[in-house]
Amino acid sequence: MVVCGDDGLARRLAAELREVYRQRVVLLVPAVEADDQVAEPGDVQPARETVAPAPTREALLRAGADRAAALALLYEDDETNLRAALAARRLNPRLRLVVRMYNRKLGHHLEELLDQAALVAMPGADRAALEASTTVLSDADTAAPALVATALTDTNKVVQADGLLLRAAERPASGRGEVPDPGLCTLALLSSTTADPAGSEGSDASGAQGPELLPDDRAVRGSAGRGTVVLEALRRAGPVLPPRRLARRGVPLGEVFSARLRWSLAGIVAAVLALTATTAALTDADPVHAAYLTLLDLFSINDPALEESPARQVLQLLSGLVGLALLPLLVAGALEALGTFRTTGALRRPPRGLSGHIVLLGLGKIGARVLARLRELDIPVVCVEQDPDARGIPLARDLGVPVVLGDVTEDGVLAAARVHRADALLALTSSDTTNLEATLAARTLKNDLRVALRLYDDDFATAVYRTLRSAHPDAVTRSRSVTHLAAPAFAGAMMGRQILGAISVERKVLLFAALLVAGHPQLEGRTVAESFRPGAWRVLALDTAGPDSRSPDLANTAHDGDHQSLLWDLHPGHVLHPQDRVVIAATRRGLAELLAPPSTSSSSPSRTPARS
Numbered sequence: 001m002v003v004c005g006d007d008g009l010a011r012r013l014a015a016e017l018r019e020v021y022r023q024r025v026v027l028l029v030p031a032v033e034a035d036d037q038v039a040e041p042g043d044v045q046p047a048r049e050t051v052a053p054a055p056t057r058e059a060l061l062r063a064g065a066d067r068a069a070a071l072a073l074l075y076e077d078d079e080t081n082l083r084a085a086l087a088a089r090r091l092n093p094r095l096r097l098v099v100r101m102y103n104r105k106l107g108h109h110l111e112e113l114l115d116q117a118a119l120v121a122m123p124g125a126d127r128a129a130l131e132a133s134t135t136v137l138s139d140a141d142t143a144a145p146a147l148v149a150t151a152l153t154d155t156n157k158v159v160q161a162d163g164l165l166l167r168a169a170e171r172p173a174s175g176r177g178e179v180p181d182p183g184l185c186t187l188a189l190l191s192s193t194t195a196d197p198a199g200s201e202g203s204d205a206s207g208a209q210g211p212e213l214l215p216d217d218r219a220v221r222g223s224a225g226r227g228t229v230v231l232e233a234l235r236r237a238g239p240v241l242p243p244r245r246l247a248r249r250g251v252p253l254g255e256v257f258s259a260r261l262r263w264s265l266a267g268i269v270a271a272v273l274a275l276t277a278t279t280a281a282l283t284d285a286d287p288v289h290a291a292y293l294t295l296l297d298l299f300s301i302n303d304p305a306l307e308e309s310p311a312r313q314v315l316q317l318l319s320g321l322v323g324l325a326l327l328p329l330l331v332a333g334a335l336e337a338l339g340t341f342r343t344t345g346a347l348r349r350p351p352r353g354l355s356g357h358i359v360l361l362g363l364g365k366i367g368a369r370v371l372a373r374l375r376e377l378d379i380p381v382v383c384v385e386q387d388p389d390a391r392g393i394p395l396a397r398d399l400g401v402p403v404v405l406g407d408v409t410e411d412g413v414l415a416a417a418r419v420h421r422a423d424a425l426l427a428l429t430s431s432d433t434t435n436l437e438a439t440l441a442a443r444t445l446k447n448d449l450r451v452a453l454r455l456y457d458d459d460f461a462t463a464v465y466r467t468l469r470s471a472h473p474d475a476v477t478r479s480r481s482v483t484h485l486a487a488p489a490f491a492g493a494m495m496g497r498q499i500l501g502a503i504s505v506e507r508k509v510l511l512f513a514a515l516l517v518a519g520h521p522q523l524e525g526r527t528v529a530e531s532f533r534p535g536a537w538r539v540l541a542l543d544t545a546g547p548d549s550r551s552p553d554l555a556n557t558a559h560d561g562d563h564q565s566l567l568w569d570l571h572p573g574h575v576l577h578p579q580d581r582v583v584i585a586a587t588r589r590g591l592a593e594l595l596a597p598p599s600t601s602s603s604s605p606s607r608t609p610a611r612s
Contacts, residue, residue: 001494002063004028004055004084005074008456009100009139009490012483013072016491021592028052028063055084060091070096070494076365078103082110085134089117097134098493102365107136135493139486144369146485146504148377150452150478151358151424168503168510173227185538186220187585188213188505190227211505213587216534229505231540231585258336264329271322272298275315282311298323350382350402355421357382361408361438362429363392366454366482370428375399382417384408408438420445427453436464443472450476456483478506485509488588495595500583511586514543518578520594529572536590541566542574543581550581 001023003014010029017023027049052059055073065071065088073081073088081099088095097114101107111134149170168187189212212219220228272294280290296302297319305313357380360367367383368391374381383396383403396403406413408429419425419442427435435453442449451468455461461479468477485502488509492499500512517523523531523539532538543550545565566583576582586594 002026002028002060002065002068002071003074004060004063004072005100006030007074007076007483009483009486010072010074012487013074013490013494016487016588017494020588021491021495021595026050026063026068028055028059030054055080055087057087057091060084060088065095066091068092068095070098070496072098072100072490072494074100074490076100078106082106085110085114086117089114090120093117096494096496098490099134099136100139100490101136102138102140104138104141107138110134110136133496137486137490137493137499138369139482139490140365140369142489142502143366143480143482143485144373145501147366147370147426147428147452147454147480147482148373150480150504151426151450168229168231171228171230173225185231185540186215186228187231187503187510188229188508189215189219189223190229191506211508212535213505213508213510214533214535214538214585214590216532219534229503261329261332261336265333268322268326268329275319275322279312279315282315283309294319298326348400348402350404350416350418354380354382354402354418356380356423357418357421358424358426359384359414359417359419359422359442361385361425361427361435362454363387363390363396363403364428364430365391367428368392368395370426371395371399371401375401382422384413384417409434409441414438414442414445419449422446422449424450424452427451429454432456432460439468439477443468443475447472448475452478452480454482455479456481480504488591491588492591495592509588511588511591512540512583513586513591514581514583515594516578517576517580517582522594523576523582524578526576527572528570528574528576531576533590535587537584537586537594539570539576539582539584541568541583542570542576543567543583547579 001017003010003017003025004027005011005013006029010027014025014027017025025048029049029051030053031051050059050063052062055075060066060071071088071092073084075081075084078101081101085097085099088097099107099110101110114134170190173190191211215223276287276291276294279285279294280287283290285293293302294315297316300320300323302316305316358374360371360374360381360383363371363383363385367385371381371383371392372395381401383392383401385393385403385405386407387393388405393403402417404413404416406416408414408427425439425442427438429435429438432455435455439451439453442451453464455464461481465477465479468475485504488511489499489502492511492513500514502509502511504510522533522537528539543565544567550565584594
């Protein structure tokens with residue numbers, strides 16, 4: 001396996017492949033820094049590192065891409081990944097490619113482009129028989145649902161499959177004598193230390209006190225005092241609205257004219273109506289003629305009432321005074337409207353009375369994706385960003401989302417974002433220390449603020465979690481690592497399996513994957529109940545479409561009408577046949593065991609593995 005990248009995701013993926021899948025890995029990085037080295041377990045083959053400033057053809061050859069089974073291109077720049085993928089495909093047409101791509105539109109067309117490159121390198125190859133495969137993933141898209149779900153108490157973690165949304169709902173611990181509702185199935189038991197201020201947030205190193213993934217029925221029944229994550233419901237995924245459909249359809253009147261100006265105009269209108277009624281009462285004029293006379297007097301274009309009654313003269317003088325008051329209001333209204341329309345393309349400021357919103361810190365790649373997800377859910381957001389040219393600034397402007405430009409560590413910036421009236425804070429900058437400093441500053445403004453902060457280092461995240469929970473026991477604090485959420489999905493794709501998504505359970509990750517039953521003795525010929533391995537994997541759904549009519553990608557399937565091929569209500573006695581394709585929920589190590597050769601993962605007779 002060859003992993004190429006220029007940030008923490010490359011090293012995290014290399015560690016995932018070595019420690020979970022026991023693969024030999026070559027890591028191609030721009031530079032080798034001693035502080036970035038990942039500790040190697042004694043029974044794991046250490047990664048061989050190759051230094052190259054860019055993934056050129058020569059660098060890929062030195063890394064052994066021409067002989068590798070799979071190659072991951074994880075550079076932050078999409079163009080760099082695209083060029084390297086084309087070069088790698090020419091070097092090894094049968095190479096399995098996993099490409100990190102932020103541009104989703106470009107990523108949709110990348111697979112076909114790379115298959116064309118393979119056919120150019122192998123003119124006589126049959127497209128159907130070509131074993132080359134390409135998987136385009138985005139760490140931002142993989143992590144965004146989990147980050148959004150972490151910030152919202154009632155919003156479920158979602159994974160898309162076959163046009164459906166799998167909703168993983170977090171439920172609190174049941175009371176004494178209550179039986180927890182398992183939903184469709186229980187995916188995880190939360191950490192037993194979640195109510196202990198001195199406890200640590202569950203991770204792979206938490207032991208028995210950490211969260212328990214894919215528990216069996218006996219563990220669920222004995223889980224009193226522990227929260228659960230359950231597969232609660234399924235619904236059809238509607239089309240995602242484009243960004244401009246989420247933007248404001250027009251400029252509200254309240255943003256064109258100030259409240260003071262609107263009240264002043266209302267007073268002028270009331271005075272005109274009163275003068276009209278008085279003129280009609282004191283003269284013989286009908287209401288329409290009285291209104292006409294009042295307007296003429298208002299704009300000073302009527303003849304002086306020298307020969308008329310004193311009442312008419314007084315009314316004319318009053319109308320003239322009202323007209324004098326109207327002139328500056330008209331000028332002020334024109335200036336305010338001009339200023340509003342000149343700044344319609346500028347960033348909005350948070351409204352004075354805003355409350356119940358989410359404060360999002362950082363509008364980089366991750367922040368932009370999270371912002372789009374929050375607005376799709378119609379959740380009010382206020383963004384804070386230091387760089388006016390950040391990737392997510394145009395999206396925020398297009399969506400009409402208020403943005404505060406400034407350093408979150410400076411005084412007054414979080415207050416300007418109305419964090420003291422917010423429901424939650426999402427700290428998603430690329431700096432762990434900045435996220436922590438912003439969290440501590442926000443907690444001084446609102447002690448019970450719900451916080452989800454992005455932290456890369458697990459040990460640092462555990463220390464932060466314990467400290468914040470001890471200092472603020474009544475507030476919800478969660479830490480998430482984007483690379484920790486994304487690496488399992490990338491590793492599963494490198495092993496040749498379609499990863500539909502991943503959800504976070506504290507600091508652990510649960511994967512959803514689609515695979516063929518053939519070649520997996522742990523599944524083949526067994527019933528759904530017999531194939532369930534607690535803590536490792538569980539069959540959730542069966543693809544009812546025939547092998548010839550199956551969609552190659554369940555995660556991005558366009559359906560006609562209401563047709564869907566996945567059957568979720570599986571009977572425990574249903575027998576899994578070799579030609580079946582199933583959707584499973586699996587832990588990282590459980591998926592690795594399923595992907596291992598039959599001779600090492602099971603005592604069943606050896607079978608020939610089949611690609612999913």
